[in-house]
Amino acid sequence: MGEMEVSRRALLRVFGGGAVAAMGVAAAGCGSDSGQTVPANPDDVSGKVTMWIYPIDATHEKDWWPAQIEAFRKQYTKVDVTVTVQPWADRDTKLTTAIAGDTGPDVVYLIPDQLPQYAQSGSLADVSDVIASDKSDFRPNALDAMTYNDTLYGVPILMGGTGTLINKKVMAAAGITQTPASWDDMLAIAPALKAKGYYLTEYEADPAQTLNLTFYPLLWEAGGEVLSPDGKSAAFNSPAGVATLSYLKQLVDGGYVPTQPLTKTPPTESDPVAHGKVAVVTEFGVSDLFTMPGVNLADWEVVAPLKKTVAVGYGVVGGLSVLEGAQNKVAAKAWVKWLASPDQLKAFDKDRKYFSPRVSVGALFAGDPLTGAAEKFTDDTKSGEINPKARQVMDLIKPEIQATLLGHKSVTAALDSAAKSVNDLLARG
């Protein structure tokens, strides 16, 4: 079938403004001018910048920004900045409709899970120039997470890490003295924990849960990858993938994990982790422990990510992206550059208990037994597949993993079925 590009203006002519506005077909309409860089002299920058951020720190986010804007304006006197703290819920729905309706912000906070889709749709500007002068100061895994098709679409401002959380009290109650470092170690201590009424770990196969926190880190630990290096075919059905799913199946069949999270993640207050029933947690970070009711932080310690063939864990990277439709890209980039400077990042990350993507910032939580321990593994983290189809790929794998763990499919049948669906998806382009 012949393909024809239809511009927004043509649509407006044919169908009238009302209908097209209702469609949300309001393109940014701006050509790419990613060549615009921030001038050395702040007085040469002027204009308005709007930024959407989310409650990274739920309690202080709104109060944090006015002082930063004021400090920025002392340097960039001709730039007005407005920061809007948007709710996490439905953030993509709001952002996509805002971009389509030409009411989007100039700068937005994105994570690697979102970035490739927006980049592929042509909604993001290249921000390589923002960090060109000190690129080497950023951790490579942070930059990789914000890079799509060899172009940097977001300046990293924070990093997180899951590490391996150990409930020392549970381990002691089961008479275990050796901290597990590998899958074999995990399987070795599981019977002792079960005998005392504890679970070895927790695995959330709930379709609402991201595989970035559950299946993928285990796959990486086994030396596997989700997709081939060119991103055009499935790679998770490799021997490493089979080993990963078999390991999980072993945990479920052995009764070493609670069963409810296999279908629905329990509310925090009734999570077996919060109730002190789980010995080892790999699916969330230290910051999650802080918000769990009833958790005694003194019972916990953080150790290196587990290892099958390589020790690696999931670590979120958050970055600031400049939208292609930004009214004033130079001013937007100036704001991002200022925020991503070492001094600003230090304050930003420390206040939110995240780690810095800049090496020069150094350790922020050296004195903190939990967060400080997790911070040491910042370089050993990956943040998921940087692919515009990553979410679809994930949604095709999830039901197959769940089917295996619920005993409805064999490991190889599930992985092969998922691989076929993923390959079909990727072949569509």
Added chain:
Amino acid sequence: MSVRTTTPPARPSAPRPAPVGRWARLRRSGSGIALLFVAPYLLLFLVFRIGPTIAGMLLSLGQYRINGELEWRGLDNFQRLLQDTLFWNALKVTCVYTAIAVPLTVAVSLCMAQLCVRSIRGIAVYRVLYFLPVVTSLVTTSVIWLWLYSSDGPLNWLFGKIGVGPVPWLSSGAMVLPSLSLLSVWTRFGYDMLILLAGLLAIPAEYAEAAVVDGASAWQRFWRITLPQLKPALFLVVVLEIIQSFQVFDVIYVMTAGGPERSSYSLVYMVYDEGFHYFDFGYASAAGVVLFAITLVVSLIQRWLFREES
């Protein structure tokens, strides 16, 4: 002598009715003012309902990117739908859910309407109480039911007392749709009950009285008199419920996210995923158009059945 000639007086013509324009007719019949009152709603309806519907249909024929580019694809999205196992699964889930939820909700609503039609002391309070779930937020209701259905929740505790369970309400592929249908009954029966109640109250009492005199039993009176008289209201309720069931989304979004193993992955959930999760708006619109077509066909069948009855 002069002759005065006078022009004969003009013959008085028959009184002609004043020309009645379209607007005058509208004014006389009162339709004009009615139209004026309806106009704001009509405008909003056109802009926010008809407009997006047409726009969605147009989008289904292309690939739309959020930066405004629209690429014409003809019927490609529909062809892709036909080959997509995910779509067929979503359609099956939606149909099965509808087949369970609709009869269940209508049956409960009818029973409750029958109970509420009686003139007993405090019946108004009961009617209000039964209507409360309708005005409660669906998300709030879903969160509460999530707790009720949890493996160590109150329902399983209750079943455990009689030696049954634990029942995998939401964790089994076979149980998840009946469990969600129960929630649908809870949230919808109050609204349907109200419609059926109005229908029941409109049935002349003489029919039932005559039947009693003839010696008809309660069941015979219900089957032979109440049900046939209630058919228009019942048809309306059935159609509303079918439309509602075909559009099920909120409860699935909150309670199961389409799982386990896509056993509750409905068509609207798929539309949401394809649109706002994968940014494939054209494909999402195509699925939406199919849903629209199904709903339209069902509504037309209902209309035809209703005419037959008339």
